[in-house]
Amino acid sequence: MLSIKNLHASIGGKEILKGIYLEVKAGEVHAIMGPNGSGKSTLSAVLAGREDYEVTEGSITFNGKNLLELSPEDRAREGIFLAFQYPIEIPGVSNVNFLKTALNEIRAYKGLEPMEAKDFLARLKEKQKLVELDGKLANRSVNEGFSGGEKKRNEIFQMAMLDPCLAILDETDSGLDIDALRIVAGGVNKLKSKDNATIVITHYQRLLDYIVPDVVHVLFNGKIVKSGPKELALELEEKGYDFIKEEVGA
Amino acid sequence: MANEILEDQIGGEYKYGFVTDIEADNAPKGLNEDIIRFISKKKNEPEWMLEYRLKAFRYWLTLEEPRWAHVSYTKPNFQDIIYYSAPKPKVQLNSLDEVDPELLKTFEKLGISIEEQKRLSGVESRIAVDIVMDSVSVKTTFKETLSEKGIIFCSFGEAVQEHPELIKKYMGSVVPYTDNFYAALNSAVFTDGSFCYIPKGVRCPMELSTYFRINASGTGQFERTLIIADEGGYVSYLEGCTAPMRDENQLHAAVVEIVTHKNAEVKYSTVQNWYPGDKEGKGGIFNFVTKRGICLEDNSKISWTQVETGSAVTWKYPSVILKGDNSVGEFYSVAVTNNYQQADTGTKMMHLGKNTRSTIISKGISAGFSNNSYRGLVRIAKGASNARNFSQCDSLLMGDKCGAHTFPYIEIKDKSAVVEHEATTSKIGEDQLFYCKQRGIDNEKAIGLIVNGYCKEVLNKLPMEFAVEAQKLLAVSLEGSVG
Ligand SMILES: Nc1ncnc2c1ncn2[C@@H]1O[C@H](COP(=O)(O)OP(=O)(O)OP(=O)(O)O)[C@@H](O)[C@H]1O
Ligand SMILES: [Mg+2]
Numbered sequence: 001m002l003s004i005k006n007l008h009a010s011i012g013g014k015e016i017l018k019g020i021y022l023e024v025k026a027g028e029v030h031a032i033m034g035p036n037g038s039g040k041s042t043l044s045a046v047l048a049g050r051e052d053y054e055v056t057e058g059s060i061t062f063n064g065k066n067l068l069e070l071s072p073e074d075r076a077r078e079g080i081f082l083a084f085q086y087p088i089e090i091p092g093v094s095n096v097n098f099l100k101t102a103l104n105e106i107r108a109y110k111g112l113e114p115m116e117a118k119d120f121l122a123r124l125k126e127k128q129k130l131v132e133l134d135g136k137l138a139n140r141s142v143n144e145g146f147s148g149g150e151k152k153r154n155e156i157f158q159m160a161m162l163d164p165c166l167a168i169l170d171e172t173d174s175g176l177d178i179d180a181l182r183i184v185a186g187g188v189n190k191l192k193s194k195d196n197a198t199i200v201i202t203h204y205q206r207l208l209d210y211i212v213p214d215v216v217h218v219l220f221n222g223k224i225v226k227s228g229p230k231e232l233a234l235e236l237e238e239k240g241y242d243f244i245k246e247e248v249g250a
Numbered sequence: 251m252a253n254e255i256l257e258d259q260i261g262g263e264y265k266y267g268f269v270t271d272i273e274a275d276n277a278p279k280g281l282n283e284d285i286i287r288f289i290s291k292k293k294n295e296p297e298w299m300l301e302y303r304l305k306a307f308r309y310w311l312t313l314e315e316p317r318w319a320h321v322s323y324t325k326p327n328f329q330d331i332i333y334y335s336a337p338k339p340k341v342q343l344n345s346l347d348e349v350d351p352e353l354l355k356t357f358e359k360l361g362i363s364i365e366e367q368k369r370l371s372g373v374e375s376r377i378a379v380d381i382v383m384d385s386v387s388v389k390t391t392f393k394e395t396l397s398e399k400g401i402i403f404c405s406f407g408e409a410v411q412e413h414p415e416l417i418k419k420y421m422g423s424v425v426p427y428t429d430n431f432y433a434a435l436n437s438a439v440f441t442d443g444s445f446c447y448i449p450k451g452v453r454c455p456m457e458l459s460t461y462f463r464i465n466a467s468g469t470g471q472f473e474r475t476l477i478i479a480d481e482g483g484y485v486s487y488l489e490g491c492t493a494p495m496r497d498e499n500q501l502h503a504a505v506v507e508i509v510t511h512k513n514a515e516v517k518y519s520t521v522q523n524w525y526p527g528d529k530e531g532k533g534g535i536f537n538f539v540t541k542r543g544i545c546l547e548d549n550s551k552i553s554w555t556q557v558e559t560g561s562a563v564t565w566k567y568p569s570v571i572l573k574g575d576n577s578v579g580e581f582y583s584v585a586v587t588n589n590y591q592q593a594d595t596g597t598k599m600m601h602l603g604k605n606t607r608s609t610i611i612s613k614g615i616s617a618g619f620s621n622n623s624y625r626g627l628v629r630i631a632k633g634a635s636n637a638r639n640f641s642q643c644d645s646l647l648m649g650d651k652c653g654a655h656t657f658p659y660i661e662i663k664d665k666s667a668v669v670e671h672e673a674t675t676s677k678i679g680e681d682q683l684f685y686c687k688q689r690g691i692d693n694e695k696a697i698g699l700i701v702n703g704y705c706k707e708v709l710n711k712l713p714m715e716f717a718v719e720a721q722k723l724l725a726v727s728l729e730g731s732v733g
Contacts, residue, residue, distance in 0.1 A: 105689075105692070
């Protein structure tokens with residue numbers, strides 16, 4: 001589904017990603033861990049098409065298409081969803097209106113008619129339940145005045161509504177209380193299918209207790225320096241990143 | 251402008267095109283007493299009307315153009331303007347190919363169908379939009395239906411002929427010709443406009459609307475609108491404005507007066523889309539307008555809602571004099587400036603009566619190299635006990651080459667007054683745009699969404715069909731301003 005080869009990206013002339021290789025197949029869950037500033041959010045931003053970053057080398061293929069040639073909105077329409085580490089507020093635009101616009105834009109791209117109002121409402125209800133989102137939040141302006149945890153939950157709610165092919169969750173667990181973590185992770189698991197894939201960026205093993213990864217990658221200084229089974233996350237939790245640094249001779 | 255509104259106004263014998271070659275019945279260029287006599291004669295006016303015009307003109311001659319607004323422009327040459335231009339029907343266009351493609355693009359963006367585009371562009375024979383084109387009021391629809399209720403809705407010129415007692419009583423009672431430079435000029439040379447009278451106890455059953463259009467080149471447009479709601483009367487009044495694209499600046503100096511009697515209410519909504527000039531700031535309308543209402547008697551209400559997207563230079567302060575006790579004044583405004591547009595707009599709320607209340611919600615949006623100023627005055631007179639005002643003035647900046655300015659003036663002469671003022675300035679963020687795009691929404695739609703969200707409080711005050719149009723207009727005006 002996703003194939004990243006030798007990806008180099010920089011911002012303001014500073015190279016952040018220094019040769020990333022990553023293969024994600026349909027049905028898989030990949031976890032990316034790594035110290036602060038190692039480039040995890042940068043990688044997700046580059047995948048989503050944030051224009052501030054310049055891709056200087058390498059390739060990204062997504063479902064057979066050259067992702068780097070697509071605009072951010074077309075990437076979203078092709079099925080890439082990014083749950084933001086810091087979700088953005090849009091005052092005066094209701095969550096519902098925002099999602100309706102997004103959903104119908106994606107449908108239009110696929111040559112589908114706008115969704116019927118009653119189908120949309122039914123879907124809204126169903127997905128709200130899935131992540132146990134307070135009904136009031138759905139009608140409020142996008143993320144405006146939401147608590148940190150509510151924002152994160154809202155990201156997963158949006159993901160559920162838009163039903164992406166590849167979801168990238170950038171530290172969705174941070175800011176969630178213990179119950180919320182379980183609920184949100186449960187939602188992600190229910191949305192999992194053999195046709196979609198998930199990249200989970202996190203600092204903590206506890207999220208991976210709920211969303212069990214097929215592969216864990218360690219991103220360090222702009223490169224994936226180690227990949228392994230889910231046990232790798234446990235090892236990291238126990239030993240910190242120092243042993244990796246030693247291993248890679250940094 | 252809105253499909254629905256247009257549709258209402260289509261039908262009838264008016265055959266003039268949009269930007270088509272209309273052979274006009276013009277006055278010679280320039281301004282002097284003879285020109286004023288010419289206009290008055292053309293309109294077959296009674297002597298008292300001519301006298302009023304001449305008095306205003308003589309007064310105008312003693313005035314200097316105002317300079318206090320935060321705008322800069324080349325002073326219009328008042329001798330280089332045609333003050334009377336009545337369009338005459340000429341040949342029709344045969345196909346859409348003959349129509350200005352820019353105009354068609356705008357229609358398309360506004361979601362106006364091809365058939366409607368044809369009508370609007372004058373390709374098909376009938377466009378009877380209820381408009382004041384250049385100087386003459388062309389058609390007023392639904393007159394018969396309304397007159398059954400005793401409502402008078404007609405062109406100003408007609409009112410001078412048919413209802414001289416009302417004109418004599420109310421004209422200039424809210425905006426006297428001595429009020430300011432442009433009000434004096436308007437009083438001298440106004441050519442037409444709309445008149446509306448709602449009798450005692452009548453709620454007007456439909457929205458009344460006037461559509462203003464400047465068409466002929468080198469002309470100025472000086473319309474007057476006078477709306478009176480008698481005791482217990484209610485009306486919602488809409489005004490739309492457009493002008494074709496021309497290289498030179500054209501002057502629009504209107505006067506709008508509103509009078510509400512006891513328990514009466516007038517809602518006045520404007521979607522102003524005069525030609526703003528091109529991307530380099532060439533051409534466009536100078537929009538110098540005096541709009542004022544008076545809540546003459548107790549428990550009456552006047553509210554102004556405006557969405558201002560057009561004009562090269564705007565100078566406009568729809569105001570309310572709250573004379574009657576318990577009267578209410580409202581001002582809801584969205585003003586957008588892009589490219590090299592300049593707007594200095596706001597309101598004045600003059601509290602004279604007891605327990606009077608006013609609300610001011612102003613949303614400025616600046617993009618490109620434009621300048622957008624809010625200028626507001628809240629005055630609470632001595633004896634206006636328990637007056638309240640709430641003002642909120644927000645500015646949204648798109649890009650870093652534009653400017654937003656706020657000039658709130660507050661004068662309180664009565665200790666019991668409660669006046670609140672809030673102001674914010676924000677920037678439309680790359681972050682917000684990227685967030686929208688990441689959800690599959692393209693740049694243009696994203697800007698529309700964000701801007702409409704920001705203006706929501708004001709757009710909600712517009713009648714439904716106008717709100718839809720205003721939303722589209724906002725998106726069109728700001729196109730290409732970010733990203
Ligand atoms: N606009 C910018 N200009 C310069 N450096 C930047 C810019 N944006 C990000 N960086 C740098 O890029 C590096 C990677 O940042 P990124 O946000 O991808 O880290 P991260 O792995 O997500 O960290 P965290 O775990 O703290 O979220 C950091 O050193 C950051 O300071
Ligand atoms: Mg990060």
